[in-house]
Amino acid sequence: MNGRPRQKLLWLILITVIVAIPFVAGSYVVGVMCFVAIFGGLALGMGLLLEQAGMFSLAHPTWFGLGGYVSGILAVRGIAPPWLGSIFGAVFVGIISYIIGAPLLRLKGYYLACATFGLLLIVEITMGQLGTLTGGNEGLMGIPPLSVGGLVLETDVHYYYLSWVLCLGCLWFLYNLMDSRMGRAIKSFNDSEVAARSMGINVPWYKLKVFILTAVMASMIGSVYTFYLRFTQPSIFGFPLLVELVTMIIIGGGKTLYGPLLGAFVVMWLREAIHLSLGGLLPRMSAQVDALFFGLIIIVILIFMPGGLSGWIDRFLYFGRQVFGRTDG
Amino acid sequence: MTLFSQIIQYAISGITSGSIYAVIGICWSLVYLITKVLNFTTGEFVMLGGMLTWGFRGAGFGLVPSVLFAITCTILISMILERIAIRPVRFPSEMTYMMITIAAASVIKGVVLLGWGSETRTIPAFFGTEVIHLFGATMTSQILCVLGLLVIVTLGLSLFLNRTLFGKALRASAINVTGASLMGIDISRFRFFCFGLAGGLGAITGIVITPITFTGYEVGMLTGLKGLVAAIVGGWTMTGTMVAALMLGLFEGFGAGFISAGLKDVFSLLVMILFLIFRTMDLALWRGSVMR
Numbered sequence: 001m002n003g004r005p006r007q008k009l010l011w012l013i014l015i016t017v018i019v020a021i022p023f024v025a026g027s028y029v030v031g032v033m034c035f036v037a038i039f040g041g042l043a044l045g046m047g048l049l050l051e052q053a054g055m056f057s058l059a060h061p062t063w064f065g066l067g068g069y070v071s072g073i074l075a076v077r078g079i080a081p082p083w084l085g086s087i088f089g090a091v092f093v094g095i096i097s098y099i100i101g102a103p104l105l106r107l108k109g110y111y112l113a114c115a116t117f118g119l120l121l122i123v124e125i126t127m128g129q130l131g132t133l134t135g136g137n138e139g140l141m142g143i144p145p146l147s148v149g150g151l152v153l154e155t156d157v158h159y160y161y162l163s164w165v166l167c168l169g170c171l172w173f174l175y176n177l178m179d180s181r182m183g184r185a186i187k188s189f190n191d192s193e194v195a196a197r198s199m200g201i202n203v204p205w206y207k208l209k210v211f212i213l214t215a216v217m218a219s220m221i222g223s224v225y226t227f228y229l230r231f232t233q234p235s236i237f238g239f240p241l242l243v244e245l246v247t248m249i250i251i252g253g254g255k256t257l258y259g260p261l262l263g264a265f266v267v268m269w270l271r272e273a274i275h276l277s278l279g280g281l282l283p284r285m286s287a288q289v290d291a292l293f294f295g296l297i298i299i300v301i302l303i304f305m306p307g308g309l310s311g312w313i314d315r316f317l318y319f320g321r322q323v324f325g326r327t328d329g
Numbered sequence: 330m331t332l333f334s335q336i337i338q339y340a341i342s343g344i345t346s347g348s349i350y351a352v353i354g355i356c357w358s359l360v361y362l363i364t365k366v367l368n369f370t371t372g373e374f375v376m377l378g379g380m381l382t383w384g385f386r387g388a389g390f391g392l393v394p395s396v397l398f399a400i401t402c403t404i405l406i407s408m409i410l411e412r413i414a415i416r417p418v419r420f421p422s423e424m425t426y427m428m429i430t431i432a433a434a435s436v437i438k439g440v441v442l443l444g445w446g447s448e449t450r451t452i453p454a455f456f457g458t459e460v461i462h463l464f465g466a467t468m469t470s471q472i473l474c475v476l477g478l479l480v481i482v483t484l485g486l487s488l489f490l491n492r493t494l495f496g497k498a499l500r501a502s503a504i505n506v507t508g509a510s511l512m513g514i515d516i517s518r519f520r521f522f523c524f525g526l527a528g529g530l531g532a533i534t535g536i537v538i539t540p541i542t543f544t545g546y547e548v549g550m551l552t553g554l555k556g557l558v559a560a561i562v563g564g565w566t567m568t569g570t571m572v573a574a575l576m577l578g579l580f581e582g583f584g585a586g587f588i589s590a591g592l593k594d595v596f597s598l599l600v601m602i603l604f605l606i607f608r609t610m611d612l613a614l615w616r617g618s619v620m621r
Contacts, residue, residue, distance in 0.1 A: 056424055104602070106609040109423045110367050114557065115605045118598040121551070129591045239550065243435045246428055288546070292439025298432035302425055303417045 011172075018164050022157045032268055034160040034228070040264030041167035041221045043248040044257070045214035048174055051254025053210050054190040056109060058242055059100075059116035060218055062123045065237030067093050067219025068226035069127065069134060072143045075227075082146045086223035093219035094212055101211040105204065120242065127234040139233030146227040159228045166224060167261070170217050174257050177213075186210060240287035247294040250301050253308025262309055267294070334465030339586040340579060341463075345472050345541065346555075347578020348479035352534045353556025354563060354570040355486065356527040362503035362565055363516075363523045366415060367423075369430040370407070372553015373437040374528045377403050378535025379544030380441055383450040392453070400532045406437075407528025411521055434550070441546040449545040452536070471540045478537050482530060483571060499523075551594050555581075558601040 022030050046060040070092045071085035080088055104115055128137040135141060146153045146162070153159060177183050189196035189203045197203055226232045244267065252263025271290055301308060307315070353371060360368040381402050385395030414429050454471045461468050490496040502509035502519055510516045535544065542548070559577055563569030577597050585593040 050424070056427070103606045103609075107605055110427065111561075111605050111608075113423075113427055114367075114561065115602045118554070118558075118601050121554070122595050122598050122602075125592065125595050129589070239435070243431065246431070250428065286442075288435075288442050289439050291435040292443070295432035295434075295436035295439065299414050299429055299436075302429055302432075303414070303419070306420055306425070 015168070018168070022160060027156055030156050030160050032272055034156060034163055036261075036265050036268045037160070037163035037167040038221055038225050038228070039244070039248065039268065040261040041163070041170045042218055043245050043252070043260035043264050044167070044170050044174060045217045046245050047249045047252070047254040047260035048178075048257070049210060049214050050249060051259075052178065052190060052257075053186050053207065055105065055207060055211065056113040057116045057211065058113055059119045060214070060245060061237040061241040062120050063093050063097060063215040063218035064222035064225070064241070065127070065232070065234070066096065066123065067222035068232045068237075069140065070219075071223040072140050072226045072232050073133065075144050076140060076142055082144060082223075082227055083148050086146075086220060086227075089223050090216045090219045094216045097212050097215035098208070101208050101215075105207045105211060120238070124234045124238045134234075137234060139231055141231060143226060143230045143232070145230060146224070153227070159224070163221070163224055163228070166221060170221075171258065171261060173217075178257060182206060182209065235287070240291045243291045243294050243298075244287075247298055249308075250298050251308055253310035253312075255307060256310040256314060259308055259310035266309065270297075331465060335586065336583075337464045338466040339582045341466060341468050341472065341582075342585075343579035343582025344575060345475050345578070346581060347575035348475050349534055349538055349552070349574075350555045350559045350577055351479055351571045351574035352482050352530055353553060354559035354574050355482065355567060356530050356534075357553075357557050357560040358563075358565040358567070358570060359523050359530075360527045361560070363499065363506075364415070364520045365423075365506075366426045366430065367557075368524070368527065369427065369553070370410060370434045370437060371527060371531055371556060372549035372551070373434045374403050374407060374531030374549075375535035375538075375552050376441065376544060376546065376549035377406065377437065378532030379452070379539035379548075380445060380450060380535075380546070381532070382452055382536050382539065383544070384445065386452060392455070396536055399536060400529055403532035404525045404529045407531075408521060408525045411524040415524075416517075416520075438546055438549065445546070447546060449543045450539075451543045452539050454540040469541070471537075475537050475541070478533065479571075482533075483567065486567065554601075555594075555597050558597055558604075561601060562604050 018033075021033055042060065042064055046057075049055050049057050049060065067086070067089040070089035071080075071082060074080040074085035074088060075082045079085075100119065104112065104119075107115055127134050130136070146159075153162060178186070185196065185201045185203075185206045188199065188201060189206065193203055222237075248263035248267050249260045250263070251266050252259035252261065254260060270293075274290070274293055305312065353375060356371050356374070357368065360366055360371070378399055381399035382392075382395050385398050386392065388395075390398065410433055414433055415426065418425055418429065454469060455474055456470045459470055461470065461473075490500055498509065498514045499519060499522075501512070502514055502516055506516055538544075555577065556574070559574035560570050562577070563571070563573035577600060580600065581593055581597050584596040588596075
């Protein structure tokens with residue numbers, strides 16, 4: 001591969017653009033891009049799970065919500081400062097996902113999807129019922145902003161940088177992960193589990209590891225999201241978020257690692273466009289109505305361009321290399 | 330209310346919801362066995378049945394015509410869904426099918442929300458609202474309608490599947506699609522038909538329960554999922570689904586009565602997860618160690 005220097009250049013360009021945006025654009029753009037980072041980071045983990053590892057787990061929003069709830073409750077009760085609470089949340093979600101994942105990941109295909117979908121709904125309903133602890137369906141209020149030492153993160157710009165650091169950190173981590181021994185194991189058991197087993201790869205253990213890793217990533221992003229909104233609610237991580245994440249993965253294309261982030265960018269700006277153009281027309285704009293448009297997009301893309309946007313980009317680059325590239329041999 | 334009549338009351342509500350889950354479970358397995366698509370819009374058809382009947386009644390039709398229109402519309406929607414969303418998929422895999430049906434479910438939900446708002450709706454009971462007393466427990470005539478529906482659906486389906494040529498061909502293609510198509514059975518027509526049948530059955534279920542449980546844009550997902558639980562636990566067969574659904578309904582009824590009404594849905598979803606985990610256990614190994 002002669003892609004190394006080019007990849008570094010792309011990273012540099014990406015980071016420069018991200019850093020420059022708050023200096024150039026207004027607060028509206030910064031706010032939306034902050035959401036792009038948060039949901040893009042979430043979609044990155046889910047995309048890895050779904051498309052790279054072939055594990056059809058729909059419980060990803062649950063880890064996002066649980067992480068946010070744990071750190072939020074700890075902060076509201078004054079048990080732990082927000083930054084420590086986020087770490088506690090991540091550890092808690094890691095343990096829970098280990099306990100749940102160990103028996104659940106023996107399932108495959110439809111059954112894994114059904115079980116994790118059930119898990120998603122169970123956690124959502126239970127959080128709404130635990131009124132004294134979680135604030136019930138109205139949500140958890142009065143969450144303090146994130147603070148480390150004397151530094152209090154309050155403005156959109158602070159959270160913008162924090163969430164982009166987290167998101168790009170996740171992307172960088174996933175690239176390195178897929179380049180490692182574990183990444184090769186993941187690719188191999190996605191292609192054929194029997195072949196991977198016969199080569200001596202401990203498939204259940206690797207599956208569990210990926211599951212826990214992505215769950216912890218989701219939980220950390222969830223904590224940041226909770227402290228950004230300073231509020232959390234069971235319906236934040238329910239079915240509409242699942243549809244949204246699936247849309248991001250499908251639009252971006254999960255076969256590449258950066259695809260879901262690209263998808264998150266498209267979906268978030270598309271949603272803003274829909275709200276701006278149809279907000280006057282449709283009186284009841286809510287997450288459910290967004291899910292209508294996202295559902296249509298999912299169907300159209302799965303039928304007409306199954307690779308998503310990054311699939312197109314890859315094909316285009318491949319074509320470019322074929323025509324203009326050096327011939328190595 | 331004595332404990333005994335309380336138990337009877339919970340059992341009645343359990344059996345009512347159990348028979349609903351049984352019919353919905355049959356809808357899931359009809360589609361799953363023939364097309365290998367786990368059709369997540371099944372619950373939305375239940376919702377559509379109730380909402381469309383309410384809508385047609387609001388437009389000034391009588392109860393019977395609006396029920397018929399609602400069923401017809403749902404069947405058409407289901408068939409159109411198969412034609413425009415399921416069939417054209419280029420690289421069919423379980424994941425693609427599931428994403429498409431989940432997406433279609435959220436589209437249907439969103440359209441209903443936009444059109445009719447988020448209020449809960451109801452239609453009047455079919456035979457008045459007389460109350461029947463039974464061992465100190467009370468039930469309405471609508472509950473008898475639900476039970477009647479279950480009996481009619483299962484009897485009708487088993488007659489259809491066992492006695493007619495079309496039904497036998499359907500069963501054959503459920504067992505082995507390739508083998509059936511080699512025998513000259515037109516599978517693509519069956520896929521179309523099964524989607525229609527599942528849509529119709531779902532709509533009828535939705536209409537019959539609407540006077541009891543009310544309907545709204547969001548009832549579909551959970552009701553549908555519990556039907557799926559019944560179908561999975563019942564092993565995708567009709568008898569198994571019925572037994573599993575009635576047990577699930579009773580479990581849920583007693584759970585809601587004695588533990589917590591708010592956690593009612595959690596119980597049945599837990600049943601599904603525990604059952605799925607239990608399924609993967611290596612029973613042969615276990616039995617061997619016991620035998621030795």
